[in-house]
Amino acid sequence: MPPEFSHIDHWIFDLDNVLYPAECDLFSLIDIKMGEYIARALNCDAVEARRIQKDYFHDHGTTLAGLIHHHGTDPQDFLxxxxDIDMSRLSHAPALYSAIAALPGEKMVFTNGDRPYAERVLENRGLGGLFDTIHDVLATDLIPKPEKAAYHSLISATGINPERSLFVEDMARNLRPAKDLGMTTIWVNTGSEWGARDHAPDFIDHEITDLESWITSLH
Structure with a gap:
């Protein structure tokens, strides 16, 4: 283990586009489902539904947070x-499993999705049972990253020491609160405009493009 990571006791991972390659593009499937849901719930056409979806994502952290704020949407119904998407784009990643399993200390998933979805993703990646904790958007009382309260919820629920924690995330803006709390931050740069939004080097300790290669290199 490189000396700069020798103090890490808690390894925290975002789920989407981190624990599976961005090329799998599960979000394109979720994107379609969100558009359908909004069009039906708000009785609008597909173009207006997409505008609402993206505006809420940018303004509230997640589309769901915007829907709850503006329309009182039932979160479980939305989630x-x-x-409810096809997971066949995912494949097992035994090398990634081994590399994460060999990390010293706790392994956690911290996601703006919900636990059932996270568990399905992990099972389809062959990563089921690997993580000590899945802290989802329901565990944060529907407060999404990058809201500071979401991070405090994780800390309160798990008892982790932020200064001995490392957080891996593909959305750069979600790393700022983690860095403010003292976490070591790893940005998975997928090349997407969404991921690079609000990127700044003062809160990103390391930039990588592939999680499996990076973690394997630590060993």
């Missing part, structure tokens, strides 16, 4: 619908 069940948009996460």
């Amino acid at each position: 069940d619908y948009v996460h």
Whole structure:
């Protein structure tokens, strides 16, 4: 283990586009489902539904947070619908499993999705049972990253020491609160405009493009 990571006791991973390659593009499937849900719930056409979806994502951290704020949307109804997608794009990653399993200390998933969806993703990646904790958007009382309260919820629920924690995330803006709390931050740069939004080097300790290669290199 490189000396700069020798103090890490808690390894925290975002889920989407981190624990599976961005090329799998599960979000394109979720994107379609969100558009369908909004069009039906708000009785609008597909173009207006997409505008609403993206505006809420930018303004509230997640589309769901915007829907709850503006329309009182039932979160479980939304999550069940948009996460009901085909997982066949995912494949098992035994090398990634081994590399994460060999890390010293706790392994956690911290996601703006919900636990059932996260568990399905992990099972289809062959990563089921690997993580000590899955802290989802329901565990944060529907407060999404990058809201500071979401990070405090994780800390309160797990008892981790932020200064001995490392957080891996593909959305650069979600790393700022983690860095403010003292975490070591790893940005997975997928090349997407969304991921690079609000990127700044003062809160990103390391930039990588592939999680499996990076973690394997630590050993």
